[in-house]
Amino acid sequence: MTTPAVAPSRLDDSPVSPKKPRGKRLLPYILLAPAVVALVVGMGYPLLWQVVNSFREYGLQQQFGAPPAWIGLENYTALLTDSHFWAVLGRSVVFMFVTAAVTVVLGVCLALLMKSVGNFARICLQVALLLAWAMPIVAQMTVWNWMIDQRNGLFNYVLSWIPGVDMLGHNWLVSPLSFFAVASVIITWAAVPFVAISVYAALTQVSGEVKEAAALDGAGGFQMLWRITLPIIRPILVILILLQMIWDLRVYAQIDLLQGFGSAGDQYDLLGTYIYSLGVGQGSFGMASAAAMLVMFFTVALSWFYVRELLKEDN
């Protein structure tokens, strides 16, 4: 910061003073300081450790005191030439797009539905969504795991009502595709409420007059949605899509818990569990750090467009 050549002569901090006294200029920094310190301690230091160790040989030997050696980009090249890493990455990206897309589309549909029905039906749906949203992840997982239980689970029982279908005893967590479908359904179920309720709140801001005007000009239902409603809720939609993508790409707890309940093995890994098993399971902290750095890079690249939107709005 530059110091003004002439020190302000008045010490009172009246808002009309043309030159702000020093205390006032410092105020925003003082307000930011606690949050910045908390972030540096809890995130900054670990991030630095991770960046540094992604360039070092840091395995089990280093855990027991051997000095980590600098190996440049070896961790990265090892990962980028590993077909297993690419398989996990591709799987995670597909999982993210499918889950985020279904979540946002369903959320918007439910919000539009809530906007178009009577109070009773709307409150029913709001309460149901809030209850689902409020469920802790581990409780969500235990309940769904119980519902798809192969022996006494409700899913197999109900599906077997369909003539000619006998699902009794079917294990949903064995085939990887079905494993990820289960994970995606659970995550969507839990994430739709946040989207639906936020979009509904935004929809209540769309003024009836604008809609009436559009209707007078001959706009049909679809045109109304596309030309009037969506542009007005666009800012909140952008934020929601960004958050869903980030959350679904780095999903960890649900996959880890499903693996604990059913099938462990690397064909059930997404990026989160992959990095974890690379680091904790195999003790290759250098490799795990490099993988984490790559994931970070992919995440930023994927959501760059949306970050720009957020910043635009902030201005």
Added chain:
Amino acid sequence: MATKTKSSHTIRNILTVLVAALWVFPVYWMINSSFQSSTDINALTPTWFPFPGGTLNNYTAVLDPQTGFGSAFRMSIMVTALSIVVCLVFAFLAAVAISRFKFRGRKSFVVAIILVQMLPAEAMFIAQYKMIAAMDLLNTVLGVSIIYVATVIPFTAWMLRGFVAGIPADLEEAAMVDGCTRFGAFMRVTFPLLAPGLVASSVFALIQVWNEYALASVLLQKDSAETLPLWLAGFSEPSLSGPVPWGQVMAGSVLVAIPVMIFFLIVQGRMTQGLVGGAVKG
């Protein structure tokens, strides 16, 4: 025409109630199963309603001191309370700074809090574990809270920024013209209008912390330091000693989920209002 609109309206209403029933079903099933005897749970046909034939045995079994529920509950309360209070104060001050002041570094901070949310948290566990171990804070409330505060601040500050920005600074300036100091104007005019936003943000933060499983499993490995999610996950994993006691697992899930759900429903109206981005439209 009128009857057609009316009947389509009825269909939409019925559809909405059906979707509601579908969405809430897992929650219902958790509660229903928690009241069933092990005979009913393991029967070939499911029992659709808890009564008649319901039992509280699952709950008494779960609340038995041997299961560790009580100590996990205390741990969860302490971790959540400490993290939320600290996070709210820090995030609120930061939100005021970025929405009420123009200063150098403002933009960098905004970019930083967006970027921090993109860091795959799981990737930093090892580093965070090493740091907390070096501070000798493994298996402590303080240790895990340090990381939780840092994890929750970005989103909370981002949300609060929206709420603070939604309250026109003109209101404060008017109060200052009437003789309030800047601080006084903020406390008397802006702060009360922010209450819904603060409630909404603290609910988000609370849910993230109360639910957190992955980091806790790394930093709190001792049984005596388990939070509720860790306790429940351990309780419901299949073991060699026999089938999963689903009734008890569901009773445990109900007990873990209930505190959050009650809190959530109480603040629900305010939260929906808060999500729009400000109590006052400028």
